[in-house]
Amino acid sequence: MSDGTAGLLDRLSLNQETVRQWSLPELADGCARAGVRGVGLWRAPVQEYGVAAAARLVRDAGLRVTSLCRGGFFTATDPARRAAALEDNRAAVDEAAALGTTTLVLVSGGLPPGSRDLPGARERVADALAELGPYAAERGVRLALEPLHPMYAADRCVVSTLAQALDLAERFPAGQVGVVVDTYHLWWDDTVGTQIGRAGGTGEEAASRIAAFQLADWVTPLPEGALLGRGQLGDGAVDLRWFRERVETAGYRGPIEVEIFNPALWARDGTDVLAEVVDRFLAHVG
Amino acid sequence: MSDGTAGLLDRLSLNQETVRQWSLPELADGCARAGVRGVGLWRAPVQEYGVAAAARLVRDAGLRVTSLCRGGFFTATDPARRAAALEDNRAAVDEAAALGTTTLVLVSGGLPPGSRDLPGARERVADALAELGPYAAERGVRLALEPLHPMYAADRCVVSTLAQALDLAERFPAGQVGVVVDTYHLWWDDTVGTQIGRAGGTGEEAASRIAAFQLADWVTPLPEGALLGRGQLGDGAVDLRWFRERVETAGYRGPIEVEIFNPALWARDGTDVLAEVVDRFLAHVG
Incomplete structure (x- = not known):
């Protein structure tokens, strides 16, 4: 293994939804055995295991939590539902802080039932960011707004x-x-290279907007509901290496998280899936 | 019926895929009885019926062919396949001219198998337009490049x-x-209003790039393959009236074509479907 390969592998993070078949202890153990140093966690399994216990588990395994998924869903018009969403997001910030990650991924939410007002929904996202931003920053957590593929605009983001x-x-x-910056959501956009440069800002870490870099490949046909059809790295249409080069040119040197929702991966042995992820990562991203 | 309603209804065109259950004679008869003056046709059913016979059929029914779907699929790298695509597109231009429509809709094509080179594929679309544009214009046909929803970028456009x-x-x-300008493909894009203005150019018809305006609504969940899940007007997330106002502000006064691919509509009586399309059109577009 060359130094370059080792350096890149140090940046690989496994989002736990990629190996949903694994419990949190299996995840911590599996990553440690595979030499993977980072994990992206999800709130529901962390809450089920216990936030403090999960934090201890991953720390004891020598792992870094690169992101917590996810807060968001800010677009309700009903005041009670808006208040509940904000309260839930404050809890998500607290959980991120407890896990030692600086990155809380936010999925904005779709249109309220019966609404066709996209600009209004987008303004409500801005309002929520204004409320939550200071709360998060005080706890050492940054809100990481995730643009999702346009096929989710109505019902998700x-x-x-x-x-x-x-x-x-x-x-x-x-x-x-x-x-x-998630390749699955953004790969089709002819302006994405320019926008990654914009996100990098001056190239200094403090000025950069790139809070997370996530990988999945785009494969067809899409499954019903379009949610669980992400492809293993290298199986699809995305030029993953081009994306890595663009975020690095923009100054990003942080974790590279692999997040693939795919029932075919979940049906396999988690150790095999992770070994394949590592191989594909080195072959298609390195 | 007010003059405004009558004026708008004169612009309604029924794309034949919306009532795929109808033969061409049923389509011509059904539209004439419903007071719908325009139809959008597809190459395969027209070829099956005979191009000249189809042209006579719709003309005798007092209908105008507002577009022919579709040419395109320009992205092959293999020289023989490229040549075949261009030849097929010249035939499509000839068919459009024979049907008396000025508008040939083009779906660009996706990535060739195994390719991840989106910019290259897009350049091959430009190359094909350069070859076909003069041929089409000499025959009174304009190539109408259709942006398709980003979820089709890999395998279709x-x-x-x-x-x-x-x-x-x-x-x-x-x-x-x-x-x-098709609402189903473009509704999610926060820049689409600005781009419709750009497409209108000076507002003079000769300078406008808006060759066709098509309507379908966005409904979820998407079906497997994401192709046949378009919604009846008013059933989904799209602000159809906003789109009409924007294309009109941009100077467009041409046909408004309803093109809905949806097996639930195909399973119903075509006359009922068309009556519902007219009602929904007046309620949500007018």
């Missing part, structure tokens, strides 16, 4: 492009609100 | 936004290459 995410993030200090 | 389509179209005279 009204922020569909990196340009839109940056338009929102730039209303706030870089220490409060960043963005997620 | 590497042109995903109106901005991209205009970047390509503007390399050529407005009389040779225009664009399609």
Whole structure:
């Protein structure tokens, strides 16, 4: 293994949804055995295991939590539901802080039932960021706004492009609100290279908006509901190495998280899946 | 019925895929009885019926053919396949001319198998437009480049936004290459209003790039393959009236074509479907 390979592998993080078949202890053990140093966690399994216990588990395994998924869902118009969403997001910030990660991934939310008002929904996302940004920053956590593929605009996320995410993030200090660059959501966009450069800012870490860099490949046909059809690295249409080079040119040197929702991976042995992820990562990203 | 309603209804065109259960004679008869003056046709059923016979059929029913779907699929790298695609597109231009429509809708094509080179595929679309534009214009047909939803970028159309389509179209005279504004593909894009204005140009018809305006609504969940999940007007997330107002502000006064691929509509009586389309059109577009 060359120094370059070792350096890149040090940056690999496994998002736990990629190996959903694993419990948290299996995840911690499996990553440690595979030499993977980072994990991206999800709130539900962490809460089920216990936040403090999960933090201890990953720390004892020598792992770094690179992100917590996810807060967000800010687009309700009903005041009680909005208040509940904000309260839940404060809890998510607290959980991120307890896990020792600086990055809370936010999925903005879709249109409320019956609504066709995309601009209004997007403004409610901005309002929520304004409320949560200071709370998060005080706890050492940055809100990482994730643009999701436009096919999710109605029911999941009204922020569909990196340009839109940056338009929102730039209303706030870089220490409060960043963005997620996820290849699955952004690969089709002919402006994404330019927008990654914009997200990098001056190239100094404190000014950069790139809070997380996530990988999955795009494969077809899409499954019903379009949620669980992400491809293993190298199986699809995305030029993953191009993305890595672009975020690095923009100054990003942080974790590279592999997040693949795919029932075919979940049906396999987790150790095999992780070994394949590592191989594919080195072959298609390195 | 007010004059405004009658005026708008005169612009309604029924794309035949919306009532796929109808034969061409049923389509001509059904539209004439419903007072619908325009139809959008597809090459396969027209070829099956005979191009000249189809042209006579719709003319005798007092109908105008507002577009022919579709040419395109320009992204192959193999020289023989490229040549075959161009030859097939010349035939499509000839068919459009024979049907008396000025508008040939083009779906650009996806990535060739195994390729990850989106910019290259997009350049091959430009090359094909350069070859076909003069041929089409000589026959009174304009190439109407259609940006398709980004979820089709890999396997169907590497042109995903109106901005991209205009970047390509503007390399050529407005009389040779225009664009399609289809609500289903573009509704999520926060820049689409600006781009519709750009497409309208000076507002004079000769300078406008808007070659066709098509309607379908966005409903979820997406079906497997994501192709046949378009919604009846008013059933989904799209602000259809906003789109009409934007294309009209941009100077467009042409046909408004309803194109919904949805097996639930195909399973019903075509006359009922068309009556519902007319009702929904007046309620949600007018």
